[in-house]
Amino acid sequence: MGLIVQKYGGTSVGSPARIKNIADRISRKRDEGNQLVVVVSAMGDTTDELIGLARNVSKNPSHREMDMLLTAGERISMALLSMALADRGVPAISFTGSQTGIITDGSHRSARIKKILGDRVRKAIAEKKVAIVAGFQGVSETKEITTLGRGGSDTTAVALASALGAESCEIYTDVDGVFSADPRVVAVAKLWPCVSHDVMVEMATRGAGVLHPRSVELAKQYDVPLIVLNSLSEKLGTKVVSMKGMEEFNVTGVTADKGKILVTVELMRPTVLSALFQCSSESHLTIVSPIFSEGVIKFFTDAESEMEWRKHFEELKAQGFLKSSTIDPLLVPVSVVGNRFSQDGGALNTVIDILSKEEIPVSIGVASALAITVAVPRTKAEDAVKVLHRQLVEIGER
Ligand code: ASP
Ligand code: MG
Numbered sequence: 001m002g003l004i005v006q007k008y009g010g011t012s013v014g015s016p017a018r019i020k021n022i023a024d025r026i027s028r029k030r031d032e033g034n035q036l037v038v039v040v041s042a043m044g045d046t047t048d049e050l051i052g053l054a055r056n057v058s059k060n061p062s063h064r065e066m067d068m069l070l071t072a073g074e075r076i077s078m079a080l081l082s083m084a085l086a087d088r089g090v091p092a093i094s095f096t097g098s099q100t101g102i103i104t105d106g107s108h109r110s111a112r113i114k115k116i117l118g119d120r121v122r123k124a125i126a127e128k129k130v131a132i133v134a135g136f137q138g139v140s141e142t143k144e145i146t147t148l149g150r151g152g153s154d155t156t157a158v159a160l161a162s163a164l165g166a167e168s169c170e171i172y173t174d175v176d177g178v179f180s181a182d183p184r185v186v187a188v189a190k191l192w193p194c195v196s197h198d199v200m201v202e203m204a205t206r207g208a209g210v211l212h213p214r215s216v217e218l219a220k221q222y223d224v225p226l227i228v229l230n231s232l233s234e235k236l237g238t239k240v241v242s243m244k245g246m247e248e249f250n251v252t253g254v255t256a257d258k259g260k261i262l263v264t265v266e267l268m269r270p271t272v273l274s275a276l277f278q279c280s281s282e283s284h285l286t287i288v289s290p291i292f293s294e295g296v297i298k299f300f301t302d303a304e305s306e307m308e309w310r311k312h313f314e315e316l317k318a319q320g321f322l323k324s325s326t327i328d329p330l331l332v333p334v335s336v337v338g339n340r341f342s343q344d345g346g347a348l349n350t351v352i353d354i355l356s357k358e359e360i361p362v363s364i365g366v367a368s369a370l371a372i373t374v375a376v377p378r379t380k381a382e383d384a385v386k387v388l389h390r391q392l393v394e395i396g397e398r
Contacts, residue, residue: 332381
């Protein structure tokens with residue numbers, strides 16, 4: 001009997017009807033002879049609404065209290081799903097991250113999983129119950145409730161699959177799998193039957209939206225078979241696989257990440273760059289596509305961490321490390337992700353060329369082996385995705 005870890009995202013548990021739909025799926029899967037551990041996200045926009053609530057009572061809520069608040073979202077869905085399963089005669093029991101023994105470091109809002117004890121989940125499995133686990137949360141060694149960062153339920157699922165030695169980890173979402181572009185923006189976007197871990201990490205980091213990048217890294221590191229599926233269809237989804245045999249794909253995806261903002265920092269001297277990276281790693285703030293040149297560093301970061309960066313910049317200025325810092329919310333990263341850019345120095349040029357023919361201004365461009373990222377005006381992000389997809393995926397000019 002195979003043990004499968006399934007994870008259902010916010011839209012998949014977004015309403016009572018959706019929760020009942022999932023309960024039916026789980027019940028069927030169990031009837032086929034599988035043992036199931038199910039990780040859930042908060043219903044629909046619950047997490048955003050909770051963040052909004054916090055902002056209404058406090059200008060600068062502490063990260064600890066935010067974690068207390070946000071973990072409530074997943075708690076609602078896990079209990080409701082467990083009830084819906086019971087109604088179908090499926091024995092189920094829900095657990096918070098802390099009850100599951102998901103032990104994290106102490107950094108609130110961006111904690112990392114250190115280990116998973118999982119005793120209660122194992123016991124539930126042994127008793128033939130479906131264990132339902134709240135995603136995105138854990139507990140520190142000092143018994144503080146923590147969250148893993150936005151979108152962290154995927155990471156809970158993969159980590160749990162690895163800890164329990166599950167046969168596979170199925171991530172259920174509201175699209176059929178991993179596409180060459182957001183199908184809501186590009187109607188003819190291709191659905192890939194499989195994508196390599198490395199390319200998937202790049203896609204996820206650059207705004208593909210379907211998987212949390214850390215979950216893909218974990219799946220690669222611990223050899224967890226990972227698959228992205230639609231909770232509302234019976235399609236086969238996309239498997240995330242090792243690199244072998246993937247060479248034929250050139251461009252795998254075109255993404256725009258509207259959740260990012262562009263930061264420019266002018267340093268007093270190059271050596272203080274390490275102070276900046278230290279802030280980022282200690283507070284788990286993202287730095288995507290950094291470019292450093294002549295004492296100035298530019299990078300993209302999550303829009304929601306703007307206030308935190310501002311605080312760090314003030315401190316670094318007070319310490320005499322920075323000349324200036326600017327945050328530009330009007331520029332967002334658009335990326336072309338694929339396999340063999342390292343063998344083609346002209347890829348960045350191609351991207352800039354395609355965009356300039358459409359009169360889409362490109363202010364910065366960075367190339368790496370697996371991705372080309374450019375900054376374009378937020379209002380032009382979707383046009384940029386459409387034209388790049390047309391030229392590089394649909395026509396395949398390169
Ligand atoms: N509910 C959390 C969020 O919206 C975690 C997740 O969905 O994975 O970020
Ligand atoms: Mg969510």
